[in-house]
Amino acid sequence: MGQISPVRGIVGRLEAKAAQKPSLRTLGKTLKYVSPLITSGLLAALYLTGPGAATLGGLIFYALLGGAVGTWASRGIAKSFKIAGLKREKEEAESELEEVKNELKGLREGAGKVQAFSDSVSFDGRHVLIGELGQGGMATALQVFDTMLRIFKVLKIPLPSLLENSEALSRFKGAEAKAMVELNHSGVVRFFSLLEIDHNLYQSLTGISLAQKTNIPQKIPCIEMEYVKYPTLQKRIEQLRAQGYTGFSLEWVLEIGIAAAETLRYVHKKNIVHRDLKPDNIFVVPDENHPGKETVKIADFGLARSNLSASSRLTQAGSVFGTPEYMSPEQWSGVPNKIDWKTDQYALGVILYELLAGEPPYGYLGEGDPMAYGMKVFDRNVPVPDIRNKVNVSDEVWRVLKKMLAKDQNQRYQSWEEIITDLKNLDPTRVLAYEPTAVAEIGPDGRPKRKF
Structure with a gap:
């Protein structure tokens, strides 16, 4: 009977389009109510124009008959449109799920540190564990999906x-x-919230049992922050070495150095000193304001110190915190009231030196004696190794780096504005820059010899 509805043929052609255009579902709902009126009116009109005398009873009968036929047919029409719409929603959901799966697969394959994805570990009703990104001296970083x-x-x-x-x-x-709460800058990894988890969830997420541990709080604090999908500066250095190069071009080093200096200027205006600035804490990301250029995002404020006064209770006299290669002389001294924004200036100088020369000023600690290494940094009778003996750069480049690396804080730059200005004045088209050069051979010390 539905096939005799005058609108059924039109609807049949529209059903297929409903899957591509969800807005047509509204038309289906409309026809559900309009169709009985149309068929009722048509049969009533046919009755009135037919042979023989028309009566009121006959008119009512044919009108009701048309309405009944239209109602029966329209139910199928509305159902067809609804099914077509649901099919589309299902296809969209499946497509979206496939995109997420592909992204997760890419993350697992592309990031060697990320472990296999597990859909069994979820928490607080919204987060799913993806895997471990890395582990530092104080904490482990996990990637989760919100x-x-x-x-x-x-x-x-x-x-x-x-x-x-x-x-x-x-x-x-x-x-x-x-x-992290106080910092709201594009050059700083964004902070979301401070969470607390119980011991069971801690073990599920980390695989570490706290059953045999003592003096552990019942609620364990966790920091939830922005995930940066781009590599750290340390990763860039490792990739460069794997390709047989030992240093970056001056143009790129200046690009990164200026971006880091501008971010640190903002951080220090908030009265915060990072105290553990190093390549592993700096992400290299595309610069949205300058296509084709790169900028930085600074992370890991685990040793950050706010309220820059000698009364800070988090750092006691004689305590030494930081990463040896990037620690300033005042950090090695173990006197907390000597640490200020120039401590981060020194660390940035070490990083720029390393990016150009392929190693920090005093080399890498490796398996060496930390205290002996610290003495070279702290002792004012031991000069900062001249980068020009390692890399073919100009006197101006060395002048800027040497000032940032001064062992006496008073001899370093007195403001970030001065640093940024001097870095910007080092024109890479004018200054003889050290370009990445293929390694010729390995020297007797096990390090690659450089060609210029």
């Missing part, structure tokens, strides 16, 4: 050694979280 916001995040979870140290734990959930 199913509500549909974005990837990083969950920084303290290690047991930190959890058993009340001072270090206070630094983690106090200084680092506070520092």
Whole structure:
């Protein structure tokens, strides 16, 4: 009977299009109510124009008959449109799910540190564990997927050694979280929230049992922050070495150096000193404001210090925190009130030196004696190794680096504006820059010899 509906043929052709155009579902719903009126009116009109005398009873009968036929047919029409729309929604959901799966697969294959994805570890009703990104001295970084916001995040979870140290734990959930909350800048990795998890979830996420540990708080603080899909500066250095090169071009080093200096200028205006600036804490990302250029995002404020006064309770006299190659003389001295923004200036100078020369000023610590290494940095009778003996750069480049690396803080730059200005004045088209050069051979010290 539905086939005799005058509108059924039109609807049949529209059903297929409904899958591509969800707006046609509205038309289907409309026809559900309009179709009985149309068929009722048509049969009533045919009755009136037919042979024989028309009666009121006959008119009502044919009108009701047309309405009944239209109603029966329209139910199928509306159902067809609804099914077509649901099919489309299913296809879209399957396509979106496939995109997420492909992205997860790409992350697993592209990032060697990311472990296999597990869909069994989820928490707080919205996050799913992807895997471990890396582990530092105080915490492990996990990649998670936020199913509500549909974005990837990083969950920084303290290690047991930190959890058993009340001072270090206070630094983690106090200084680092506070520092990140206060920083809102494109050059700083974004902070989302400070979470607390129980021991069971901690073990599920990290694989570490706290059952045999003592003095562990019942609620473990975790920092939730932005996931940056681009490599760190350390990763860039490793990639360069793998290709047989030992240093970057001056043009690129200046690009990164200026971006880092501008970000640190903002950080220090907030009265925050990073204190552990190094290539592993700096991400290299595309510069959205300058296509084709790159900029930085600074992360890991685990040793950050705010309220720059000697009364800071998080750093005691005689304590030494940081990464040896990038620690300033004042950090090696173990006197906290000597640490200020020029400490980060020194670390940035070491990084720029390393990017050009292929190694920090005093080399890499490796398996060496940390205290002996620290003495070379701290001792004012030991000069900063001249980068011109390692790399073919101009006197102006060395002048800027030497000033940033001065052992006496008073001899370093007195403002970030001065640093940024001098870096910008080092025109790479005018200054003889050290370009990446293929390694010729390995020297007797096991390090690659350089050609210029």
